[in-house]
Amino acid sequence: MSKNIICYDSMSCIRCYACMTNCAIENSTRQFRDKGYKYEASVNEPKESKFYLTPLTYEYGKYPEAQKITKFHHCNHCENAPCKQICPAGAIEQRKSGAVVIHENVCVGCRSCIDACPYNVPKYSKETNKTSKCILCHDRIENGLKQACVEGCPTGALFSGSIQEVEQEIVKRIAIYKDTYNEEFVAYGLDKINNYVGKLGWVTIIPKKEMNLYKLPENPRSNAIALRNFAKASAPFLIGGALAATAGHFIYWLAKRKEVVAEKEHKEE
Amino acid sequence: MTHNTNQKIEVFNQIIIWYHKHIIHFMIFFIITGLPILSNKFSFLAYIFGIPVSLFAGANTSAEILSIGIQVARIFHRVTALFFLLTTIPFVIVMLKDISSWQIWPEKWGIKPFFNGFSDLYKTYIKFEHPEIGKYNMGQKLFAWFIIFSMIVMTITGLMLTFRDSYTLEALQWAKSLHGTFFILIIFFLIIHMYIGTHPINRCGLKAIFRTGEADLEHIKEKHPKWYKKIVKS
Numbered sequence: 001m002s003k004n005i006i007c008y009d010s011m012s013c014i015r016c017y018a019c020m021t022n023c024a025i026e027n028s029t030r031q032f033r034d035k036g037y038k039y040e041a042s043v044n045e046p047k048e049s050k051f052y053l054t055p056l057t058y059e060y061g062k063y064p065e066a067q068k069i070t071k072f073h074h075c076n077h078c079e080n081a082p083c084k085q086i087c088p089a090g091a092i093e094q095r096k097s098g099a100v101v102i103h104e105n106v107c108v109g110c111r112s113c114i115d116a117c118p119y120n121v122p123k124y125s126k127e128t129n130k131t132s133k134c135i136l137c138h139d140r141i142e143n144g145l146k147q148a149c150v151e152g153c154p155t156g157a158l159f160s161g162s163i164q165e166v167e168q169e170i171v172k173r174i175a176i177y178k179d180t181y182n183e184e185f186v187a188y189g190l191d192k193i194n195n196y197v198g199k200l201g202w203v204t205i206i207p208k209k210e211m212n213l214y215k216l217p218e219n220p221r222s223n224a225i226a227l228r229n230f231a232k233a234s235a236p237f238l239i240g241g242a243l244a245a246t247a248g249h250f251i252y253w254l255a256k257r258k259e260v261v262a263e264k265e266h267k268e269e
Numbered sequence: 270m271t272h273n274t275n276q277k278i279e280v281f282n283q284i285i286i287w288y289h290k291h292i293i294h295f296m297i298f299f300i301i302t303g304l305p306i307l308s309n310k311f312s313f314l315a316y317i318f319g320i321p322v323s324l325f326a327g328a329n330t331s332a333e334i335l336s337i338g339i340q341v342a343r344i345f346h347r348v349t350a351l352f353f354l355l356t357t358i359p360f361v362i363v364m365l366k367d368i369s370s371w372q373i374w375p376e377k378w379g380i381k382p383f384f385n386g387f388s389d390l391y392k393t394y395i396k397f398e399h400p401e402i403g404k405y406n407m408g409q410k411l412f413a414w415f416i417i418f419s420m421i422v423m424t425i426t427g428l429m430l431t432f433r434d435s436y437t438l439e440a441l442q443w444a445k446s447l448h449g450t451f452f453i454l455i456i457f458f459l460i461i462h463m464y465i466g467t468h469p470i471n472r473c474g475l476k477a478i479f480r481t482g483e484a485d486l487e488h489i490k491e492k493h494p495k496w497y498k499k500i501v502k503s
Contacts, residue, residue: 088306088315089339090332106336110306110343111433115442224442231450232308238457246464249394253468256397 002162003098004141006150007170007187008072009205010214011177012157015055015070022152023053026137052134053149060213069213075100075121075134076189077201082225083113083122083133098201099136107131118197118220136201166203173205184208188216196221277483278500280404280474286482288360295356296459298349302342307449315339350427357420372404373413376495383407397470403495412462419451426451 027050031037056071081100084092091107094100102113102122109129113122122131137147141160145151150158159169170187177185186208189200197220206214281289302318304311312335319328319338328334364371375382386407389400400406405413426444429436436444467475473488490497 088309089336090309090312091336103332106332108336108340108343110339112445114438115445120438222442224439224446228446228449231446231453235308235453235456238453239460242457242460246460249464250468252395253397253470 003096003201004136004160005077005098005163005166005201005203006136006147006158006160007166007203007205009157009159009173010210011173011185011205011207012155014155014157016154017055018152018154019072019149019158020051020053020055022148023134024051026140026148027052030139050132052132056215058213058215067213069210071214071216072204073119073121074202075136076119076197077134077136079192079198079200080196082116082118082196082222085229086112086116086225088112095138095142097136097138097141099138099141100133100201101135101138102130102132104128104130104132116222116225118217118222170203170205177205177207181207186211194219194221196226276486277481278486278489279482280477280484281482283482284360284363286478288356289478291356292353295349295353298345299353300456302346302349303452305339305342306346307452312338315342318342318345347431350431354424357424372496373410375410376403393470394465399492399494401494402492403499404493408465412458415458416455419455422447422451423455 029039031041031050032039053072053074056073058069058071060067060069077098077100079098081092081094083102084094084100088110089106089108091103092100092113093103107130109124109131111122111124111131113131113133114120114124122133124131137145137149140147147158147160150160153159160166161169167190170190174185174187184207185205188204188206188211190203192199204214204216206216211218301314305313305315305318315335315338316331317338318341319334319336322341323334323337326337328337389402389406390408392398392400393402393406426448429441429444430448433441465471466478473484473492477484486497486500489500
């Protein structure tokens with residue numbers, strides 16, 4: 001299975017939220033399929049934590065120049081997946097398709113993934129003591145289907161496929177938008193963003209000038225968790241250094257002691 | 270006033286000996302339960318906890334056993350923290366009453382005494398001589414202050430991580446980061462502390478902290494001249 005990524009094209013999006021509805025329906029039926037819920041229960045008792053794709057609306061400026069921006073809040077399926085790296089229970093898996101998946105049956109509810117995520121994505125449910133987030137419909141794509149959100153999109157604003165396919169489409173669309181609107185556009189996450197997240201499995205096409213309005217961070221990282229990662233990476237050298245220094249000192253002390261004893265014996269003779 | 274050099278001097282009182290013994294037990298528990306939470310390189314420890322519990326919990330896969338092991342480690346970590354607090358609070362109260370007699374304060378402040386402290390360390394551990402030091406040398410004093418500071422950091426951040434719902438995400442991220450970072454630093458300094466503490470040149474101190482709490486005045490005269498002068502003076 002090759003890597004599969006999603007692209008959200010904000011310019012083609014008509015804000016119908018069909019993607020979000022389809023995502024919620026898919027997750028409800030997953031409960032029916034995976035957890036043995038009765039079908040009625042799985043659709044009648046929607047769990048907030050099962051809404052993997054949600055809208056965040058921000059308003060900027062004042063009337064009549066007011067502008068409303070709706071950001072789609074979702075897991076970006078980071079290449080370096082900080083959530084996976086920090087999870088102590090091994091509950092987060094990065095599948096061959098690139099999907100970063102939380103296995104709820106082994107999640108211990110420690111919320112480390114929430115601490116590590118620079119996009120504030122995983123949701124914790126007190127009821128289940130588990131954390132959940134978008135699973136990139138790995139079960140669907142591994143069976144030849146598109147992600148539920150992609151399938152629900154009526155305008156092609158959400159599209160997915162292999163990296164090459166999606167990249168080609170992105171290049172094509174950005175060229176058209178540049179010509180049409182005469183401004184810069186970016187494909188956020190197509191190239192490596194930083195060492196903390198790497199590339200993203202969910203790319204967003206937006207006008208460059210609106211990056212801040214969409215609250216897409218240029219350098220997504222948690223400095224605190226990055227420090228912790230640095231400390232962890234340094235630990236073998238630090239601990240190894242301490243062990244080597246103490247062993248070296250002990251050998252040095254033995255050699256010195258031999259000298260002192262020999263000198264003492266020599267004096268006594 | 271004359272002093273008999275065979276006289277025994279109290280180096281550590283009974284509460285210090287009692288606390289030091291218990292802190293070793295706590296450290297062992299904190300380390301073996303903290304390592305699998307800090308890094309998946311120590312997952313084998315989680316499996317050690319998880320395998321016996323999974324027999325009752327009905328876990329089948331190795332991922333489930335690891336998950337149970339991490340849960341067990343987290344519970345043990347928190348229970349150990351509770352006992353650590355119950356032991357530390359009375360110890361701190363007793364010690365604070367006697368704060369003026371702590372011998373981990375610098376004898377003199379300034380750049381020159383600081384470099385002299387390094388010179389004393391060199392003489393003690395490289396040349397194996399007995400420089401003019403008090404009860405503790407500069408390295409021991411710095412270690413003591415590091416341990417006091419790091420215990421405060423570990424306690425505060427540990428409590429924050431236990432009662433997560435009361436703090437912001439950013440505060441929790443820093444708490445998690447400092448808890449892990451100080452854990453690694455503590456391990457580093459503990460290795461050195463255990464080595465120096467159990468080294469033959471420190472036989473007398475080792476006996477005092479684990480058994481008698483006392484040292485011969487003759488020993489103090491030879492190895493801790495400044496402290497000897499204080500004892501004679503008092």
